[in-house]
Amino acid sequence: GFKVGDIYYKPNGEPEGVVWWIADTTITIDTFYYGQHGKLISKFSGGDCALQWGLGPAPSAAYYILAFDSLDGEINTDIIMQWKDTTTVDTIWARRVQAAPWCRSLGAEWYLPALKEAYAMFALTVNVINPVLATIPNADTITTKVLVCTRYWTSTAVYPYNGHTYLVGIGNDPDYNVHNNLIMSTFEQQQSYGVRAVRKF
Helix, strand or coil: CCCCCCCCCCCCCCCCEEEEEECEEEEEECCEEEEEEEEEEEEEEEEECCCEECCCCCCCCCHHHCCCCCCCCCHHHHHHHHHHHCCCCCCCHHCCCHHHHHHHHHHCEEEEEHHHHHHHCCCHHHHHHHHCCCCCCCCCCCCCCCCHHEEEEEEEEECCCCCCEECEEECCCCEEEEEEEEEEEEEECCCCCEEEEEEEE
């Protein structure tokens, strides 16, 4: 079984990421909850912290990417990818859809986390995730300085659609909504921020 903070390995023994959520606790040992299923965060950040989410303010409803789920980023990522794969809008607009495709490039099961997934995940950054990532060769720890990459895209667009998407990150920037040292904000989708992929196991 797995517990939060475990390294998740591929069948070939290569570290794939860090477990940050357990879905089915089957046993508890010394206050640690173990299960067979859960979610892990990728060991890498995408695009050197400079990926766009999407189109931003769009000229018509035909351009809108209606990914509003706040709990399951896999649903949103499927919506985003379907839009990107089937859109007939100008290529220059479609090229802005970068964050979710990067996550999916890691494999069909990877996705851009939804707002509440990202919030729960990044709450574990300092005490759980980063110390484990630091032990994995060539892995990227999550940035905790007040920089662009302090904030990471979620897959949850603002409802009703206004060309903005939610971000979550770590820091104490007084210009943003900070709770438990987490930043939650919204920005235009064509801006560039950090990306971390998630997958279920």
